[in-house]
Amino acid sequence: MASFLDKSRTVAPPGYSRWLIPPAALCVHLCIGQAYAFSVFNLPMTKLLGITKSAPDDWNIPQLGWIFTIGIFVLGFSAAFLGRWVEDGGPRKAMFTAALCFGFGFFISAIGVAIHNLWVVYLGWGVVGGFGLGIGYISPVSTLIKWFPDRPGMATGMAIMGFGGAALIASPLSVWLMNQFSSNTHIGVAETFAVMGAIYLCFMMVGAWIVRIPAPGWRPEGYVAPRVSPLITTNHVYVYQALKTPQFWLIWWVLCLNVTAGIGVLGQASAMSQEMFPGRVTAVAAAGFVGLMSLFNMGGRFFWASISDYIGRKNTYFVFFALGAVLYALVPTTGAIGSVELFVICFLVIISMYGGGFATVPAYLRDMFGTRYVGAIHGMLITAWSMAGVFGPVLVNYIREYQITHGVPKAQAYNITMYVMAGLLVIGFLCNLAIKAVNARHHMTADEAELAI
């Protein structure tokens, strides 16, 4: 088994098509992105004992919310601290480990639900599954970048598009499975967890099985190295050395601010659309709006990351921040003039750029720090996502509450939030503006780079 997982066993033979690699990455990301759909279990898990309504000993929503929070925290922690191990061990070992963690996270959670012990669910999906999320998220990044040196944005965009698209599969699948296993006296969450764990374990194992790394020195046919540009290095920066550069922290803030602006409204989109247009946007239409946002979140990841290969990473983020700030500032006006169409368009573009921010950042890191440790450096950067996951919703919720308690009508309660989000994007614009090439003193020497892995 050890030899099957060994990096040397994953080197592609001559003539191997590089287009066989994105499906391997998608096998992993289409599973771990289930995290975005975890909330479909919240309501059923509040009625495991009472069945038709919550019993006194049933879990409540705040208690259940911790499952997702722990999972996302462990995702950031494991991506940051295990990135070097992922890079050294190669993609197959990482994907294999991620599959075991994510699959068994579900199995442990199934036991937790069956015995009605929430701590076991925290341990299962939150901690064990969280390690699967973190390791799985970064596992294919550097492999894809090495296979697609001419289009790194598109390559990583494809994988990270899978993460955004996973919820589109997991959400209806979870609901369907729960319906199959539920009866008048039982809610089938435990069985659904067990089946989903088995599906994800198998699906991710296929990814680990088919992934390959290019042979040393491999280049795609007809490959022409990009024009010399100060913002695309041909050198490499050691993972921990990258933390000492201002570029890493500027990109950290670029990601954090872009995600903060998007994630805050993503969770509130349904309520916001109904409150800003009372009587015009029904609950059913709002659910449709959320579905449309999911599609644009997914599509934006591929679209914007692919565009970045042509216009450059820095310019892509300039578009995110400048256009995003204008659109956010425009949202209150859409409410004032009662234009649902304009409101929907604004948010669809915003959410596509939110997804695009995730998908473009691995290629930005590759441009700045080289390919040698890009996966591990990307892992460190994921902490920006964890931070934004806290900041974004808190900002939106607290500002809204503050407005309402001070007598602002619900239809206008999001106006200040929109201007704050626009302001955050302006700060992101300035951070992006400050990004310059990494100082040569941080580069690895040719010998170090050769010996590094």
Added chain:
Amino acid sequence: MSNGLKLVLEWGFVGIPLAWGVIETAINAAKLFQ
């Protein structure tokens, strides 16, 4: 197995579930316009 067949199998393996999810979501999203 040829590269072509492998490409069809691998892309089908990930593409079919993703397409199913996209269609399900698109049907749901269509309610916005009703």
